[in-house]
Amino acid sequence: MQTSESWATNKPIYSRLPECYQTTEATEWITGYFDELLLETKVKVDDLSRQLDPLLCDIEWLDFLAPLTGFTGDYWDKTWATQTKRLLISNSYTKIWPNKGSREVLSLVLDCFDIRHLITSRGDFILGTSTTGDALGTSAWEYIIYLPNAYKYGDKFKLTQKLNSLYGPCWCSTEIIFNDDYITEF
Template identity: 70%
Template sequence: MTQTKIAWDSGKPIWERLPECYKENNIALWLTSYFDSLLVDTKAKIDDLPRQLNPLECDEVWLDVLAPLCGFTEVYWDKTWPTSSKRLLIYNSYLNIWPGKGSKEVLSLILDCFNIQHLITSRGNFIIGTSTTGDPLGTSAWEYIIYLPTIYRNRTQFKLTQRLNTLYGPCWCSSEIIFNDSYFS
């Protein structure tokens, strides 16, 4: 083992590498102890950085640091959201959320991140250029419906669904939120 490795393993990287004549002096130990602990703590934080950059394993305080790095600006992020939801949003950001933003699938994924029971269905069909009845594009809008359990009425889940629908739902479509328990077991 090298002297450097032995010094770091002992938790005294400076003191262990001093000449032997200084190691016998208690003042040398006292002078180096603060800097030894500072170096050991700093090295531990640097060694822990890969874990902190993983949203599924990082400490909770790191989630709000990682959010802007993953595209969640203040409009798309709320620091009061549950930790589990924050982890899933950041984890899915680059592979699923941002590439598919504006689709029913992404909206459903985001509602799942918040454990909001839902069902998203289409009302009518959308064909580029014409509707199913042959009318020119624009005479009948494509619509989708978000079904929620009636227990969500006048609760935070309903308001959050409205907000997430505005942020992540298809913007060229009209939508409606309907409470109906028959879709949920």
């Protein structure tokens, strides 16, 4: 019997035995456990490509995939929400690690955690707030993270501080300001 035919019978070991052995009950009893074990293993192996996709894998696989995509130590927490983990892992090689330290990556990571925010460079012109007499661009290496007042000194504020230290532009001074006027709804 060919390999594909033996798997189709759901008895890959038993179906390959000579016919004289297939007529006894003892043979089926002896091979039954191993046939089931092989079938379960084959299902898992065939499903491996799905498990390596962070957007489709089972929840248990996310913590396994994290170190494979660069998230170790302070960069990963097993208690984070499932959707956050999926977004971080799926964006790791294409957006996060190649551009780490940029304002765009910091904003992307904050979005992964559903943290409403606005990031501006100090000296940016803000319509309706800045006057034309302001000295624009005098401090190009400073940036501000605006958060809603509701986050004031809560868990999302602490998480923003942590994520800013891990993913924000380094060698820059930063300030976190709570102000609902700058934050728009998603």
